Amino acid sequence: YKIGQLYMISKHSHEQSDRGEGVEVVQNEPFEDPHHGNGQFTEKRVYLNSKLPSWARAVVPKIFYVTEKAWNYYPYTITEYTCSFLPKFSIHIETKYEDNKGSNDTIFDNEAKDVEREVCFIDIACDEIPERYYKESEDPKHFKSEKTGRGQLREGWRDSHQPIMCSYKLVTVKFEVWGLQTRVEQFVHKVVRDILLIGHRQAFAWVDEWYDMTMDDVREYEKNMHEQTNIKVCNQHSSPVDDIESHAQTST
DSSP, X not given: OHHHHHHHHHHHXXXXXXXTBEEEXXXXXXXXXXXXXXXXXXXXXXXXXXXXXXHHHTTSOSSXXXXXXXXXXXXXXXXXXXXXXXXXXXXXXXXXEESSSSOOTTTTTTTTTTOOOOOOOOOTTTSOOOGGGOOGGGOTTTOBOTTTOOBOOOTTGGGTOSSOOEEEEEEEEEEOOTTTHHHHHHHHHHHHHHHHHHHHHHHHHXXXXXXXXXXXXXXXXXXXXXXXXXXXXXTTOSSOHHHHHHHHHHHO
């Protein structure tokens, strides 16, 4: 899944990028952490104005992006989202992968000690996704892998399928603006949940595309996809990045 995750993120980003919106890759390079060891650092800009709810579009500039920074030390990753236009807004996601069916209730006890948490189980086969994102070819209930024999996933699949793994996410959303805090934080948690559900369904449904890849193969695929995606996103912007930053600071 270390390879499948990289493949899914690159292909998903490319598919979701069009007409100046989507994901621009700013930086993607090896990174060494004294505690976690060797990993990969990635910085992206996520342009998503049209995907915001109407009440949010009314208060943000037309050219609006979120900065994503990710440190991948698989099987542990950290992802942070910030926005220069909204300095009091942030999303922090820590991820751990384990070979079980989601049975480790204490996996984040050290990271979120004495913090109130809500546990949300995401089932890639049986949970509903927004209708606009549904594709039968990416539905784990219908997909059958030719290379691995995995699928089709039916109700109760987690108790009977092997091999099995779980992606554990610790998601923290902060928006320190009185009157909007609860509304924004609830909205973001729902969006994050939908993205995680859709992405992991795709990782499973695309398994025959990435299963035989080596790490070098997927890094080359990732590089090519990043270049193609940046062209789709960046060529549509009439304002250079400096102008966007200037506008954001002025608005703030």
